[in-house]
Amino acid sequence: MKELLETIARSLVDYPDEVSVNEVEGEKSLILELRVAKDDMGKVIGKQGRIAKAIRTVVKAAATKDNKRVVVEILQ
Amino acid sequence: MGNSIEKTGKTVQEAVQAALLELGTDENSVDIEILDEGNKGIFGIIKNKMAKVRVTMKESMSDKARMFLEDVFDKMNLKAEVMVEEDEESILLRIYGEDIGIIIGRRGETLDSLQYLTSLVVNKEKGSYKRVVIDVENYRQKREETLVKLANRLADRVIKYKKNIVLEPMNPYERRIIHSSLQDNDYVETYSIGDEPNRKVVITLK
Numbered sequence: 185m186k187e188l189l190e191t192i193a194r195s196l197v198d199y200p201d202e203v204s205v206n207e208v209e210g211e212k213s214l215i216l217e218l219r220v221a222k223d224d225m226g227k228v229i230g231k232q233g234r235i236a237k238a239i240r241t242v243v244k245a246a247a248t249k250d251n252k253r254v255v256v257e258i259l260q
Numbered sequence: 261m262g263n264s265i266e267k268t269g270k271t272v273q274e275a276v277q278a279a280l281l282e283l284g285t286d287e288n289s290v291d292i293e294i295l296d297e298g299n300k301g302i303f304g305i306i307k308n309k310m311a312k313v314r315v316t317m318k319e320s321m322s323d324k325a326r327m328f329l330e331d332v333f334d335k336m337n338l339k340a341e342v343m344v345e346e347d348e349e350s351i352l353l354r355i356y357g358e359d360i361g362i363i364i365g366r367r368g369e370t371l372d373s374l375q376y377l378t379s380l381v382v383n384k385e386k387g388s389y390k391r392v393v394i395d396v397e398n399y400r401q402k403r404e405e406t407l408v409k410l411a412n413r414l415a416d417r418v419i420k421y422k423k424n425i426v427l428e429p430m431n432p433y434e435r436r437i438i439h440s441s442l443q444d445n446d447y448v449e450t451y452s453i454g455d456e457p458n459r460k461v462v463i464t465l466k
Contacts, residue, residue, distance in 0.1 A: 187335045191332060192332065192377060195328050195331075195377075196377070196380055196384070231456075234457070235377070235380065238373035238374075238376045241365065241370055241373035242332070242370060242373050242377065245362050245370040246335070246338075246362075249337065249359075249362065
């Protein structure tokens with residue numbers, strides 16, 4: 185799941201080397217903390233969060249196979 | 261990174277032409293790097309120096325789209341194959357394989373998201389823009405047929421009751437299908453209201 189989020193984020197941003205994802209495992213859910221370069225924030229959030237929403241939808245779809253809840257958080 | 265070759269020639273132009281011939285492509289699909297300008301020599305006094313260039317194939321937009329999707333499916337642990345068709349304005353990606361249900365998602369939500377993200381990746385570079393459409397085992401085509409039928413049915417109702425009809429929120433792709441299916445209708449016209457993602461089509465009498 186972590187790799188999927190990294191792949192998507194790296195393809196969208198201008199500074200792929202600065203993309204990092206931290207996994208925080210909970211009991212029933214998995215939290216993925218996404219960090220990107222400051223100038224790239226817009227590239228992963230988008231107008232009215234449209235890009236962030238699309239990223240979350242795809243990551244959630246991947247998680248349905250594992251029956252786990254995934255939360256994607258974009259950190260400053 | 262794509263294919264890259266180095267060529268020499270009497271002039272830069274000649275070297276580039278030789279490289280393009282070998283790659284079987286044209287100037288628009290490559291990046292050209294001049295390694296040595298060369299010089300022709302003057303009256304044979306100074307020795308001729310050959311020009312040298314490095315010519316690298318640019319990744320095409322459809323390559324980018326296919327590679328991104330394949331990468332994403334791989335990381336999602338899905339078995340799926342991607343076929344690409346490209347023309348002047350658009351790139352169509354057809355997906356075949358198992359796990360199709362996951363790729364489509366509830367009411368095509370995942371498919372729309374994948375399409376949107378692929379479009380962003382492909383059109384990241386400024387300058388050229390192509391519309392990206394992803395279709396899974398003809399899901400789009402079936403959905404398009406459904407929407408055209410819906411548009412015609414609702415248009416009939418607008419004509420009959422002389423009242424506007426506001427459709428459910430739809431994405432730009434689906435709204436376009438509604439608009440274009442009624443654009444030649446003599447009695448009704450369509451427009452959109454509201455902001456994304458709640459933008460809706462309205463059908464009204466002309």
